[in-house]
Amino acid sequence: NAGVMQNPRHLVRRRGQEARLRCSPMKGHSHVYWYRQLPEEGLKFMVYLQKENIIDESGMPKERFSAEFPKEGPSILRIQQVVRGDSAAYFCASSPASQETQYFGPGTRLLVL
Amino acid sequence: GDSVTQMEGPVTLSEEAFLTINCTYTATGYPSLFWYVQYPGEGLQLLLKATKADDKGSNKGFEATYRKETTSFHLEKGSVQVSDSAVYFCALSGKAAGNKLTFGGGTRVLVKP
Numbered sequence: 001n002a003g004v005m006q007n008p009r010h011l012v013r014r015r016g017q018e019a020r021l022r023c024s025p026m027k028g029h030s031h032v033y034w035y036r037q038l039p040e041e042g043l044k045f046m047v048y049l050q051k052e053n054i055i056d057e058s059g060m061p062k063e064r065f066s067a068e069f070p071k072e073g074p075s076i077l078r079i080q081q082v083v084r085g086d087s088a089a090y091f092c093a094s095s096p097a098s099q100e101t102q103y104f105g106p107g108t109r110l111l112v113l
Numbered sequence: 114g115d116s117v118t119q120m121e122g123p124v125t126l127s128e129e130a131f132l133t134i135n136c137t138y139t140a141t142g143y144p145s146l147f148w149y150v151q152y153p154g155e156g157l158q159l160l161l162k163a164t165k166a167d168d169k170g171s172n173k174g175f176e177a178t179y180r181k182e183t184t185s186f187h188l189e190k191g192s193v194q195v196s197d198s199a200v201y202f203c204a205l206s207g208k209a210a211g212n213k214l215t216f217g218g219g220t221r222v223l224v225k226p
Contacts, residue, residue, distance in 0.1 A: 004156075033213065042202060042216040043157070056213060091156055098212045104149070104157040 002027065004094050004105035007075075012111045019079040021087070021108045033077040033102055034067060037089040039057030058085060082112045115140045119217035126193055126224050134188040134220045136177075136203035144205040146170075146179055147214070148187040152199045154189045160188075160201070193224045 005024040013019050025032050030051055039071040048056040055066040060067065064082075071076040079086055089109045092103035119136040126132060138144065141179045145164045149157040161170030166181035186203060203217040 001150065006156075031212070035214070035216075042218040043214070045213040045215070048213055053188060059213070093157075093214075095212065100212075101147075101159060102206075102212070102214060106156040 004054075004092055005104055006030075006090075006105035006108050007093050008108060009106060010109050013082050014113050016081050017051060019082050019112075020111055021077040021079075021090050021110070022091075023075040023077070023092030023094075023105060025075070025092075026096075028105055029094035029096050029103075031095045031098060031100075032058070032069050033093045033095075034077050036094065037058055037091060040083045040098065043091060046077075059089070067092075079110075082110075082111050088110045115205060115207045115215040116121070116142070117149050117203050117205055117215055117217035119201075119220055120219040121218070122200075123153040124220060126222070128195055128224055130190045131191045132188070132193045132197070132222065132226075134171045134201055134203075134222070136188065136217060138184050138203075138205050140184075140205055140207045140215075141180070143162065146177070147204045148175070148177055148186070148188050149202045149204060149216075151202065151219070153160045153199075157202065167185055189197065193222075197226055198222060198224045 034046040037043045045059040047067045064080045066078045088105045091107045092105045116139045123151045147162045148159045150162040161172040163170040163179035169178045200219045204214045
C-alpha cells in the first residue's frame with residue numbers, strides 16, 4: 001500500500017510566480033491535511049479537506065493561498081504571487097476518517113528566489 | 114487555544130544513553146497525543162500515540178505515558194542508537210478543534226557513537 005505521495009519534492013520559484021503543490025493520499029483515505037514547516041520551526045496547520053469540501057481553513061493565510069481536493073485526482077495547494085517568506089516545507093497528511101491517525105507525505109520544499 | 118511545549122534541543126547523547134524529551138500541553142477536553150519523528154530530508158513518521166489518560170504508547174523501544182494530571186506526554190528510550198538521531202515532534206489532536214494536529218517546536222536529537 002503506497003504511502004502519501006507529494007510532488008514535486010523540490011520546487012524553485014521566483015517572486016511573483018505561482019506554486020502548485022500536489023498530494024495524493026493513501027489508498028482508502030478521504031481526508032487530507034496541509035501543514036507548513038518554516039525553517040527550524042514546528043509544523044503549523046493550514047487546511048483540512050475532504051473530497052470536494054474544505055472542512056477547516058483556519059490556518060490558511062487570507063490572501064494568495066488556496067486548496068482543493070477534487071472528486072478525482074490529487075489535492076492541490078496553490079500559492080499565487082509567491083514571496084520569499086513562502087519558502088518552507090509543505091507537508092500533506094491523510095487519514096481514513098476524521099479523528100483517525102494522520103500519515104504524512106515526504107513534503108515539498110519550496111524555495112522562492 | 115491548543116498548544117504544545119517541548120524541550121528545546123539540540124540534545125546530544127552517547128550511544129546507549131537514556132533519552133527523555135519533555136512535552137506538556139494545553140487543550141480543551143481530552144486530546145489524543147502523538148510523537149512523530151523526522152529524519153533529515155524526510156517527512157514525519159508516526160512514532161507512537163495515546164488516546165486517553167494513563168495510556169502508554171510504545172514503539173521501537175520508545176515509550177510515552179499520557180498524564181492528565183500533569184498534562185504531559187514525555188518521550189523516553191532506555192538505550193539510544195546512532196540511528197535515533199532525528200527531530201522529534203510532540204503533537205495533539207483536540208477533538209474540540211476537529212482533527213487538526215497542533216505541534217510542538219521539535220527537539221533535535223544527536224546520538225554519537
